Amino acid sequence: MNFKTTWAKLKTRKKLIDCFKSGGIHLTYEMSDKTKRLILPKIHSVDSTDNSTTIIFSLPNGLDPKLLQKHFYVFQQHFGKSIELEGEYKKYVLTIHHTSLTKSLKYNYEALSPLLSDLDVPIVCGKDSNGNIMVYDAITEPNCLISGEPGAGKSTQLRSILTTLIKYKSPDNLHIYLGDLKMSEFFLFKGIQHVKSVCIYPQDMARMLDHIHAEMKRRGELLNKHEATHVNNLPAFAKVPYIVLAIDEIVMIMDDKEMKKQLVQLVALGRALGIYCILSLQRPSHDILDTKIRGLLTVRMGFRTTDLSNSRIIGTPGSEKISRETPGRFLIKRDELTELQAPYLTESKAREILAEYKDEGWTDMFVGSNSPKMGGIKIEQLTEEDVFNDVK
Structure with missing residues (x-):
């Protein structure tokens, strides 16, 4: 020395x-x-x-x-x-x-692309204080919770995650289902080939969850039939697309016992079946996020929160100290707690990027109908016995 x-x-x-x-x-x-x-x-x-x-x-x-x-x-x-x-x-x-976090980070897919090549379902997070971009694979870390006050950066984070997935995966390899009960976040994704539905009403959301549960059951039977432990191991003729379910402001459905139970089952069982959840809300509480569902949401992104109590509920203590002068700043909890700056993707830039993925003949799978549009087949309501084989 x-x-x-x-x-x-x-x-x-x-x-x-x-x-x-x-x-x-x-x-x-x-x-x-x-x-x-x-x-x-x-x-x-x-x-x-x-x-x-x-x-x-x-x-x-x-x-x-x-x-x-x-x-x-x-x-x-x-x-x-x-x-x-x-x-x-x-x-x-x-x-x-020795180097501080950048105060803003412009979204740039071309710069991100080399980091995604070895990942199946890449979730882009942001840049750390050493200048490294954090990206992880939903295959290994399947469920994510995003929380933050209005204006903290939660919405643009969702926008950049979904836009990156759409650019990275083909419509045949990725199906996206969106719940937007605030009617303010996911309108940009209507008409996108990958997106099967953008639900803004609870009754449509219920049908969407019913459909994903039916698909979950079908995939479980496929794994059993082909003696596979993950959908990636299915033979080529039986391959299925990955499913990403993103619901903004989940507080608006958590009072519905049936939908809450369905959501818990999805985050509990979806990993091997290629079904991954991204859930977000502004203000967490123990009533909304009980220990059962919190324990299943393995990745937590905490943008600026109201107080220490809120930040502890989502597992990112310290996010209550994030300054209002640094929108897009957040703490992510994976193996450890890390401070990142999220990529900023404006609405106008997102429209420009997504334009090439628009389908003029696109129709929403669930909105405004009495049953999902699946060739006239009505999806029956799943029971707990359908999902958990050991329940009698």
């Missing part, structure tokens, strides 16, 4: 000690001579790379860990805003990013 590196680490340690002192993150003991002694957190290591500096420290026994969150602004005052603090109870890791 050269002198320059050693000096830099010492300066970082000194800065963190100053941070502990100015933030009151310490224990204080009065000595016999009436002087006061400070018991500061113990710094175990300081390690730096070109992109970041990582500091590991532990709190002395008896120091309230809540002080770290309460005085997080002190860490930002000393180290800047591009920092992360992780840990609980005693041991913590402070990461200081």
Whole structure:
């Protein structure tokens, strides 16, 4: 280790000690001579790379860990805003990013394309503080929850995810079903070849969910017949398209016990069957997102939320601190919590991109009918026995 590196680490340690002192993150003991002694957190290591500096420290026994969150602004005052603090109870890791997140990220499919080539159902997330674009495959991480206040960036994130899927997959390989009970998000996707329905009324949504459940049952029977564990392993003649179900503002259907049960079954069973869900809402609560459905939504994207309670419900504590001045900024929870900037796709640019996928003869599969348009075949309502074979 050269002198320059050693000096830099010492300066970082000194800065963190100053941070502990100015933030009151310490224990204080009065000595016999009436002087006061400070018991500061113990710094175990300081390690730096070109992109970041990582500091590991532990709190002395008896120091309230809540002080770290309460005085997080002190860490930002000393180290800047591009920092992360992780840990609980005693041991913590402070990461200081040398490069900060971009304040905006223009959507560019051509730049994204090389990152998608090895993925079956790519979900584009955003760019991290190191300049890396995060993309994951819904095949391995099948269900996503997106939450955020109006204007935080939730809507454009949905727009960029769906637009990317449409450009990447052919209409024969991907079917998209959309629920838009607010009647304000998914109108851009009407008429797109991949899109089978854009439901804006609960009765249409119920028919759509019935249809997807019938398809789920059919696919389960296909897997059983061909002794396959995933639709990707079906023989060529039995291949089925992937299905993506995106519902915006799910709070508007969660009071309906039947639709809620159907949705839980879809997120629980859809992975092997090639059926993947993207659910979004503005303000989460324990009533809307009970532990059953939360546990099945493996990926969480938390844009700016109202308070810490909301951010904890969706699993992205810290999203309540995101500034209104940085729309599109969010925390994503996968294996770990990461701060990203979402790609910004304007409505006009989305229209331009999607124009080539429009079908003039397109009709909505469910809207305005008494049953799904499937060659006159009416889909029967599924029972729990239809979905779970072990239920008697």
